[in-house]
Amino acid sequence: MGVYYHYFNFTKRERFCIDALGGGVKSAAIGRTLAARAFDLMLVGLPHDRSHAFNGRWAFDSVALVGDDALPTEQWEQLRDEFADVTADAITTLFKSDGFEELGTAAERNDPLFLQLCHLVATRQLPALEPQMSWRFGDGFLKRYKELMLKHPSFVAVDLRGDRYSNR
Numbered sequence: 453m454g455v456y457y458h459y460f461n462f463t464k465r466e467r468f469c470i471d472a473l474g475g476g477v478k479s480a481a482i483g484r485t486l487a488a489r490a491f492d493l494m495l496v497g498l499p500h501d502r503s504h505a506f507n508g509r510w511a512f513d514s515v516a517l518v519g520d521d522a523l524p525t526e527q528w529e530q531l532r533d534e535f536a537d538v539t540a541d542a543i544t545t546l547f548k549s550d551g552f553e554e555l556g557t558a559a560e561r562n563d564p565l566f567l568q569l570c571h572l573v574a575t576r577q578l579p580a581l582e583p584q585m586s587w588r589f590g591d592g593f594l595k596r597y598k599e600l601m602l603k604h605p606s607f608v609a610v611d612l613r614g615d616r617y618s619n620r
Contacts, residue, residue: 454478455519459491460535463513466613467535468542470517474558474565482517486558489550490542498549509541539568539610544578552584559588563600564607570597571609578612 456477460467468487471477475485482488495515497507506512520528547555559566566589572578573585574594585593601607 455521457482457517457519460518461510461513461515465535466538468537468539472539472542474562486546486554487542490546493545493549537610538613540572540612544612556588563604567597567600567607568609570594
């Protein structure tokens, strides 16, 4: 089974898994996934933002990379459940900084990422993503979304945090 890793922000009580944007969840994937790039951007900020350095939404917060073996199972599950999953915000941050190409490539290989991207389009949380998804996956990508939802009944989509909607 092994250890699965998550980025935690103890200040804001937020988290996302290191494979939230495709890639692996084990130690070999640490620092090598698109989620690692999103983590970096959440700390440092968007490179084209002209404000001071370290303007990311997690800048100066208490953050850690935590393995699920750090605590007994019950305590780990309680910790995980008490922190908001900000996968959608990590996707948005990466999309705004680096564009769609790498996200699209990862979504081709990773059904949960594809489903999450479709959820952000279908719920109009990230409208700028729709033309990119249509270009990459064809106009019927939302039909594929519905089919994959049936194939992956345990998938749980993550919404953008409420205070982030105004910053699309």
